[in-house]
Amino acid sequence: MKTPKNLVFFSPKTSSGNGAIFVDTGISAGFPSPADDFRETRISLDDELITNKEATFFAKVKGQSMINAGLDDNDLLVIDRSLEPANNKIAVCFLDGEFTVKRLRVEKNEVWLQPENPDYPIIKITEENDFVIWGIVTSVIKKV
Amino acid sequence: MFALIDCNNFYASCERVFNPNLQGKPVAILSNNDGCVISMSDEAKKLQLPFGAPIFKWESFCKANNITVLSSNYPLYGDMSARVMNILKDFSPDIEVYSIDESFLELKGFDNYNFAEYATTMRRRILKWTGIPTCVGIAPTKALSKVANKIARSNLKQSKGICIIDSEEKRIKALKWTKIGKVWGIGGRLQKRLEAKGVVTAYDFTQLPSDWVLKEFSIVEWRLQKDLQGISKIPLEDAVSSKKMIATTRSFENTYSDIENIKERISTFATSCAKKLREQKSSCHLITVFLRSNRFDKNQPYLKESTTAILSYPTDSSLIISKAAVEAVKNIYKKGIQYKKAGVIISGLVPNDNFQLNLFSEENPKHKPLMAAIDSLNKKFKSDKIKLGNQDLKRTWKMRQERLSKKFTTNINEVFIVNSYHKK
Numbered sequence: 001m002k003t004p005k006n007l008v009f010f011s012p013k014t015s016s017g018n019g020a021i022f023v024d025t026g027i028s029a030g031f032p033s034p035a036d037d038f039r040e041t042r043i044s045l046d047d048e049l050i051t052n053k054e055a056t057f058f059a060k061v062k063g064q065s066m067i068n069a070g071l072d073d074n075d076l077l078v079i080d081r082s083l084e085p086a087n088n089k090i091a092v093c094f095l096d097g098e099f100t101v102k103r104l105r106v107e108k109n110e111v112w113l114q115p116e117n118p119d120y121p122i123i124k125i126t127e128e129n130d131f132v133i134w135g136i137v138t139s140v141i142k143k144v
Numbered sequence: 145m146f147a148l149i150d151c152n153n154f155y156a157s158c159e160r161v162f163n164p165n166l167q168g169k170p171v172a173i174l175s176n177n178d179g180c181v182i183s184m185s186d187e188a189k190k191l192q193l194p195f196g197a198p199i200f201k202w203e204s205f206c207k208a209n210n211i212t213v214l215s216s217n218y219p220l221y222g223d224m225s226a227r228v229m230n231i232l233k234d235f236s237p238d239i240e241v242y243s244i245d246e247s248f249l250e251l252k253g254f255d256n257y258n259f260a261e262y263a264t265t266m267r268r269r270i271l272k273w274t275g276i277p278t279c280v281g282i283a284p285t286k287a288l289s290k291v292a293n294k295i296a297r298s299n300l301k302q303s304k305g306i307c308i309i310d311s312e313e314k315r316i317k318a319l320k321w322t323k324i325g326k327v328w329g330i331g332g333r334l335q336k337r338l339e340a341k342g343v344v345t346a347y348d349f350t351q352l353p354s355d356w357v358l359k360e361f362s363i364v365e366w367r368l369q370k371d372l373q374g375i376s377k378i379p380l381e382d383a384v385s386s387k388k389m390i391a392t393t394r395s396f397e398n399t400y401s402d403i404e405n406i407k408e409r410i411s412t413f414a415t416s417c418a419k420k421l422r423e424q425k426s427s428c429h430l431i432t433v434f435l436r437s438n439r440f441d442k443n444q445p446y447l448k449e450s451t452t453a454i455l456s457y458p459t460d461s462s463l464i465i466s467k468a469a470v471e472a473v474k475n476i477y478k479k480g481i482q483y484k485k486a487g488v489i490i491s492g493l494v495p496n497d498n499f500q501l502n503l504f505s506e507e508n509p510k511h512k513p514l515m516a517a518i519d520s521l522n523k524k525f526k527s528d529k530i531k532l533g534n535q536d537l538k539r540t541w542k543m544r545q546e547r548l549s550k551k552f553t554t555n556i557n558e559v560f561i562v563n564s565y566h567k568k
Contacts, residue, residue: 055273
């Protein structure tokens with residue numbers, strides 16, 4: 001056979017076995033940890049409480065009108081702006097110049113803000129109100 | 145196709161998210177140290193408050209016109225910007241974050257999309273999720289998408305915040321509407337030269353012979369002309385490319401003439417630059433320092449001096465950068481001048497993983513671990529607790545931020561308050 005002048009052929013080398021294995025965890029003289037293969041990531045409150053991090057904001061509650069819903073003075077609210085407002089959801093609203101948190105009551109064409117404390121009045125939203133639903137409360141974090 | 149998404153009056157809009165009372169009202173935001181107006185709402189623009197207005201001269205004007213004046217709150221603006229940009233990443237994998245409030249998206253393979261609908265979805269989602277209003281311009285090239293965005297912005301009611309250039313007819317109409325000085329990348333000097341040649345609109349610019357543009361100006365203008373003609377020559381820039389220059393500059397609350405004070409400020413600015421440099425994993429070898437006297441003081445000449453120190457090897461060490469900056473400032477400092485502003489700019493940046501090693505490199509190998517330790521401690525304490533010896537520890541240099549809103553999104557102690565009481 002004529003040897004080609006311009007081409008050099010290489011053939012793959014097949015070898016059996018995998019050679020030495022590099023152990024990057026260090027080698028200890030004792031037993032390897034039996035837990036190593038089962039390691040999982042730790043519980044993250046971010047993952048549990050936040051589904052949409054770009055739309056999530058925090059706020060603090062001042063006052064008592066929502067205590068029966070578990071929202072106490074000084075509690076931290078997790079608010080998701082991407083959620084759609086709907087009946088029965090707890091919402092952070094901007095009403096006539098200030099932020100407030102209340103449960104939404106949507107009936108036919110009417111919107112009511114319902115406190116969760118009998119001592120406080122239910123507020124009916126009318127056309128005269130300056131009213132914006134800022135975001136929906138998804139969790140409340142409280143110190144004990 | 146390219147989309148340019150621009151946040152409307154970004155700083156003022158960020159403030160309005162957490163203070164909806166400012167909606168529809170004039171708002172102005174001041175530069176660091178509450179010097180001059182750097183951003184404002186449409187309502188403030190309508191009152192003809194000028195950009196860059198030194199606030200001490202315009203205080204009574206703002207009061208008289210009920211303009212809410214706020215200090216700049218960069219922790220808040222930075223976080224809100226990151227939210228907007230992350231939302232945009234869902235709309236195209238090819239994104240170039242162009243500035244704190246602007247991004248280009250390349251819409252490769254989106255030909256079957258209804259661009260108007262897509263742009264509407266983008267705007268709505270950003271507004272709903274973050275509260276920030278935007279405008280979207282879509283066109284076959286980057287420069288044209290900028291033009292489209294301007295058109296959308298200038299006519300919000302009619303455009304509904306969206307402008308799409310998808311035909312020759314629309315392109316020509318848009319370019320005829322756009323004054324040459326308003327074109328992306330045409331600076332003041334260039335504008336004058338072009339206007340002298342009778343180029344008044346962006347359309348006139350596209351009509352110039354292209355080899356003449358190349359000869360008379362440069363490849364940059366030639367590319368811009370092609371882009372405006374609808375032939376894409378300005379590609380999307382790599383989003384991960386790090387900054388080519390880092391600066392820390394401040395106006396002082398008062399003026400300083402004592403060199404010890406100036407040296408301390410320069411050292412602090414240099415340290416801050418070095419920290420940013422390490423964050424982006426780069427090193428630098430050029431350090432520029434400048435000093436300026438008070439522009440508004442009529443009793444002394446306005447003085448601005450700068451000087452650049454060249455290091456023999458690139459470094460990211462605060463110690464070396466600070467030392468070089470302090471040495472450099474001695475060369476430009478003049479006794480008896482009341483200085484009002486100073487700054488450190490570092491450039492000649494190289495990524496840490498591939499710079500040319502110098503045979504005679506004298507960098508102390510201990511600096512790297514030392515800097516890493518300082519950075520991690522300062523991060524842990526959320527403030528720069530560890531400083532260099534030439535940063536005076538006893539003095540508290542406070543930025544003047546008399547009208548600062550809260551760090552609503554970055555500090556748990558400053559989140560906004562919602563009332564759960566309501567007047568009966």
